[in-house]
Amino acid sequence: MPVEEANAKAKVVSTRKATGKRLLFNVGLCFECGACVGVCPHDSLALTGRGIKIDNVTCTLCNACVRTCPTGAFQIR
Numbered sequence: 001m002p003v004e005e006a007n008a009k010a011k012v013v014s015t016r017k018a019t020g021k022r023l024l025f026n027v028g029l030c031f032e033c034g035a036c037v038g039v040c041p042h043d044s045l046a047l048t049g050r051g052i053k054i055d056n057v058t059c060t061l062c063n064a065c066v067r068t069c070p071t072g073a074f075q076i077r
């Protein structure tokens with residue numbers, strides 16, 4: 001699937017009301033390398049066997065996973 005098409009299917013996984021920003025995750029772009037899990041400063045990410053589970057209570061939208069993911073599975077918008 002082209003990245004543009006896959007990104008159109010990204011789901012909101014975390015929202016910060018104070019900023020109005022949202023973290024979106026596209027499971028179709030995730031190949032479960034685990035890189036994002038290692039860089040999250042709040043342990044908000046975990047591998048599930050079918051992508052990534054995100055704890056939207058502890059996530060601060062710090063952007064580390066967005067910068068780290070080699071396929072662009074995360075976006076903050």
Ligand code: SF4
Nearest residue numbers: 040059060061062065
């Ligand atoms: S945005 Fe930051 S805090 Fe939230 S899941 Fe990604 S790395 Fe963790």
Ligand code: SF4
Nearest residue numbers: 030031033034036069
């Ligand atoms: S860094 Fe990207 S491809 Fe790797 S596990 Fe995280 S979301 Fe999936």
